[in-house]
Amino acid sequence: MTADAPYDPTSDGELQQEFVEQWRNAAYGCFSSGHKFCREVCPVMQVTRNENHTPTAFHANVVAMEQGAYGIADVAEDYVHCTQCGACELRCPNTLFTGDFYRNRTQTVKLVKAMRALAVDSGVEQPHWKRWIEATVDRRNEPVLEVPVEQERVRDWAEGLDLATGGETVLFVDCEAAFFRTSVARSTAQVLNAAGVEFGLMREQWCCGGPASEMGYTAHARNFAEHNVADWRAIGARRIITLDPHDYITFTEDYPTYFGAAYDFEILHITELVADLVRDGKLTFTQPIERVVTYHDPCRLNKRKGIHESPREILRAIPGLTFKDVDHVTQWSYCSGAGAGLAIEKPEITAEISRRRVTQAADLGVDALVSACVWSERPLSEQGAKLEQPLDVIDLMELVAQAAGVDGRGVTAVRSGGAVAGVRGGEASRGAPEALA
Amino acid sequence: MTAPPIAQSDPFLDELRSILGPDGVRADKPARWNRTRVPAPFPVHRWADYAPDVVVLPRTAQEIAGVVRLANRHGIPVVPRAGATGLNDGAVPLRRGIIVDVKRMNQIREIDLVDRTVTVGPGINMLKLNEELRKHGVMFPDDPASYPCSLVGGRIGTSGWSLIGGRYGHTRDLVISFEIVLPTGEIIRVGDGGGRKIRKSSTGYQLKHLFMGHQGTLGIVTEATLELVPRPEVEFAAFFHYPSFQAAYESTGALTKSGLATLAGVVLFDEWKLRYLRRDDEAYIPQAENVRAVVATAMYGTRDEVKPAARRLVRTARESGGTYLGDEVSQGDWAARHDRYATPLHGRLRTTGQVVPMSWHCEDAAINYSALPQVMEEWHAIADRIIDRYGIFDDWGMFFYTNAAHKPWGDYLVEIDIGIWEQKLDDVNWAGWVEAKHDIAAVALKYGGSITACHGATREGDAELAAEEMGGGFEVMKAIKRVLDPNNIMNPGKYELDTAYDPNAPSPFSGRRTGGN
Numbered sequence: 001m002t003a004d005a006p007y008d009p010t011s012d013g014e015l016q017q018e019f020v021e022q023w024r025n026a027a028y029g030c031f032s033s034g035h036k037f038c039r040e041v042c043p044v045m046q047v048t049r050n051e052n053h054t055p056t057a058f059h060a061n062v063v064a065m066e067q068g069a070y071g072i073a074d075v076a077e078d079y080v081h082c083t084q085c086g087a088c089e090l091r092c093p094n095t096l097f098t099g100d101f102y103r104n105r106t107q108t109v110k111l112v113k114a115m116r117a118l119a120v121d122s123g124v125e126q127p128h129w130k131r132w133i134e135a136t137v138d139r140r141n142e143p144v145l146e147v148p149v150e151q152e153r154v155r156d157w158a159e160g161l162d163l164a165t166g167g168e169t170v171l172f173v174d175c176e177a178a179f180f181r182t183s184v185a186r187s188t189a190q191v192l193n194a195a196g197v198e199f200g201l202m203r204e205q206w207c208c209g210g211p212a213s214e215m216g217y218t219a220h221a222r223n224f225a226e227h228n229v230a231d232w233r234a235i236g237a238r239r240i241i242t243l244d245p246h247d248y249i250t251f252t253e254d255y256p257t258y259f260g261a262a263y264d265f266e267i268l269h270i271t272e273l274v275a276d277l278v279r280d281g282k283l284t285f286t287q288p289i290e291r292v293v294t295y296h297d298p299c300r301l302n303k304r305k306g307i308h309e310s311p312r313e314i315l316r317a318i319p320g321l322t323f324k325d326v327d328h329v330t331q332w333s334y335c336s337g338a339g340a341g342l343a344i345e346k347p348e349i350t351a352e353i354s355r356r357r358v359t360q361a362a363d364l365g366v367d368a369l370v371s372a373c374v375w376s377e378r379p380l381s382e383q384g385a386k387l388e389q390p391l392d393v394i395d396l397m398e399l400v401a402q403a404a405g406v407d408g409r410g411v412t413a414v415r416s417g418g419a420v421a422g423v424r425g426g427e428a429s430r431g432a433p434e435a436l437a
Numbered sequence: 438m439t440a441p442p443i444a445q446s447d448p449f450l451d452e453l454r455s456i457l458g459p460d461g462v463r464a465d466k467p468a469r470w471n472r473t474r475v476p477a478p479f480p481v482h483r484w485a486d487y488a489p490d491v492v493v494l495p496r497t498a499q500e501i502a503g504v505v506r507l508a509n510r511h512g513i514p515v516v517p518r519a520g521a522t523g524l525n526d527g528a529v530p531l532r533r534g535i536i537v538d539v540k541r542m543n544q545i546r547e548i549d550l551v552d553r554t555v556t557v558g559p560g561i562n563m564l565k566l567n568e569e570l571r572k573h574g575v576m577f578p579d580d581p582a583s584y585p586c587s588l589v590g591g592r593i594g595t596s597g598w599s600l601i602g603g604r605y606g607h608t609r610d611l612v613i614s615f616e617i618v619l620p621t622g623e624i625i626r627v628g629d630g631g632g633r634k635i636r637k638s639s640t641g642y643q644l645k646h647l648f649m650g651h652q653g654t655l656g657i658v659t660e661a662t663l664e665l666v667p668r669p670e671v672e673f674a675a676f677f678h679y680p681s682f683q684a685a686y687e688s689t690g691a692l693t694k695s696g697l698a699t700l701a702g703v704v705l706f707d708e709w710k711l712r713y714l715r716r717d718d719e720a721y722i723p724q725a726e727n728v729r730a731v732v733a734t735a736m737y738g739t740r741d742e743v744k745p746a747a748r749r750l751v752r753t754a755r756e757s758g759g760t761y762l763g764d765e766v767s768q769g770d771w772a773a774r775h776d777r778y779a780t781p782l783h784g785r786l787r788t789t790g791q792v793v794p795m796s797w798h799c800e801d802a803a804i805n806y807s808a809l810p811q812v813m814e815e816w817h818a819i820a821d822r823i824i825d826r827y828g829i830f831d832d833w834g835m836f837f838y839t840n841a842a843h844k845p846w847g848d849y850l851v852e853i854d855i856g857i858w859e860q861k862l863d864d865v866n867w868a869g870w871v872e873a874k875h876d877i878a879a880v881a882l883k884y885g886g887s888i889t890a891c892h893g894a895t896r897e898g899d900a901e902l903a904a905e906e907m908g909g910g911f912e913v914m915k916a917i918k919r920v921l922d923p924n925n926i927m928n929p930g931k932y933e934l935d936t937a938y939d940p941n942a943p944s945p946f947s948g949r950r951t952g953g954n
Contacts, residue, residue, distance in 0.1 A: 025794070032796030032859045033782055034476040036522055036586045040562045049540040049560065050494065051521075052463075057471040067484060070466045078467060091585070094782055363572070 019118045020066045027062035038088030043335035044081045047352045053081035055088035055108045076119035084109045084340035085299030087332045116216030128345045129215045140206045142175040154205045157182035166235030167200035177374045184374045187401035187408025188243045195283040202231045210250030214340040239266040245300035245373045275310035285403035288320030292366045297331040298373030318403045324364045336376035354379035368392040444490035456503035463492045472536045475523045478798045480867045489536040498659035506622035517657040519590035522583045525893035527652040531930035531945045553665040554634045559590025559658045575665040578605035590658050596650030598891030604701035606842035609649045616660040620922035633662045652895045653928035669737040673747045674771035677759030678728040685730035688757035693846045697746045699738035703839045706731040710834025722766045784831030784856030795856035802881035803890035804851045815880045816853045823873045831856035850890035874898030895931040
């Protein structure tokens, strides 16, 4: 047969037809523009330089599917090449010019999630994602590797802190922060204690379900959500504090679509809360930190949610700290590569995105890169450790804990133990799914 | 079932893989379909007709040379593709074949701060390049509307125009020399003459200019040595408004003839453009009704130069009838010039006023100052005609930009922006569009202009007139094409250059039969 032999769109059945019907106009909005402003800002494209991985191609494929040129099985693997960072949406001329008036933002992230869901629902699965999700369902938390992930150990990170269960305000701690970089969770909890914020933990904490949703496993994602929301309701929670930007996205974007108007929780991200506490004088920094740092804007805070002021405000309030900033718009093209399952399915691309990010930081002459996304910190730490002049990667809450004079060290021997004092992060790669077998 | 094209046969793909490695060859449909089109209007209903047979992703000039030699042996077309952001369709294959996608060749190979050059691969983008150069206090000032997305290889392929070319020059002035794989696979370097960092030489023919703007018909650029200039201390932008186009036109003449060396560019917006911006561009800063035409100016340079020059520029604008439009639009609009590349992507139907999704297309020409008013009237008349006849077009007005490097007074890049409701394209509507393009180009020639200042003229509607524009020069062009590309493998069909090989060769476009004499 010729490579251009007619493709039978009906072979993919109604699912694909429904998908095309839903997305065709949005896809045309991009297709008919075709300028590709998104390309050079895309962290994956900057590494692979493969036009199949551009947001433009992600939209054009819908038009091609509408024409019956090809189907989901032909393109599913291309859609792995996305961290769902949202840079392309911000840089898109359609967003720039019709955004305000028509409330029209190019929705590449939603499209990628929908295409991945179509793939899963059509039986086209990526092997590592499949195993990752199966393990997450099994353990109720993501298999973050190298540490035992079990439901009964989900609060081990809080050992000795005497934290309450339940109450109006819940600190949500799952997966990477609960099992791997526990110093982030311990720092956050103690900073909140120091500032007099009352909060509790959940009775039974499950993964937020965001990763499953990002990889296309929508039914699984929904199950996690239903469990967590039921737990929140049972303990009378009204306000949820997230320390992980991925959780923040899931609770503010996914959960409302599941539960509609009945979903009336206040969702806070920790950097916003801590900035308020500092501003109100409820949290004071007593310990100078004599270091030179720059800040990594986590994609889901900066690009997806427009949160870029509060982390900078916090950093500028820490005595002794020399903060060499790179503005948040320049950082549209930065990423750690850790998001949306890329690290699980394509760890080599994540590693290269992270290598470039720590190199950009090192070029500023800093000795540490501060992030506010626990998922970014493992790949960034791995690459930071490989630099000629190794670069520490610190979570903002680890730094805040030290400045506030509390001991935020983690309980697992995650080499992050010392938090600020020489954290290099782990050698483990999140993307080594063989370890799951 | 028909046999697959040679370029998709296993032995051929194996040969390609032996040259490029397994990850350098892609024959799957999404890879090919996503490397078919560019932002220029595209007959989406005929997408399949243009898809290439195979895509290669080279990393070196030697790999490209190997691909080109293989293509010659089999007589298979080769089409280079860099950013694919062009408004012509240089990167769209007319005869399928092999797409050579150079995006992986995006390395900075040398930054020479002593002799002020940077040497790069053709797959690098100017914004990304300047992010690196900024650390050294220098920049590569090639600044098209597509600055965030176009790539150096494509800039050379189209001989691009830069928004600040009046001060710094355009692509051809800013590329000092480059390496190119010829259509028969030899790798040569062309410049003004001499070494790769020499800007002016009198040795031999000026081969750099021969290959500048070749649109992929004479080879594939694999490396370029570019100019470095100091980053400007000051960017000064000032917008002025006028009660009529005529007043703005006369003021534009006064400004561009002022002799101010730091003047980087002047842009004249016509009355149609102002009406359109008011009507449908929510990002446009509101202006009083008596504002009928606008002139934008920008100066770049050292503080010592720009400060006094800016005072004089403002005085000249006022004395020639302009009123300063205010800091908000002057600074904000100029800063957003790149983003304004894409206009709001929706237009209106004249009959009902209904808002519909439209893609933007811009037709360009190079026109002398004296003919601008006449060309403007005739182009809008053409737009009017297709709006009434086809019901899928909208007139989004015109811009006039200073065109020549360092000599902003004599000729202009003239653009008319047309909205097209692409979802409604069919053969009839497409033919209507092509006819309008042809008529727009013919007006440019009637007034002694050029079909294109920066997009290129390879495209259906334009290409048929390239021979007329070039006169006897087109015969020389065909002779060069024959000698350098004996098997007509490089981007065949473009510019109707098939007639270089067979005077009776059929046009690749819609049965239109011209090209050559």
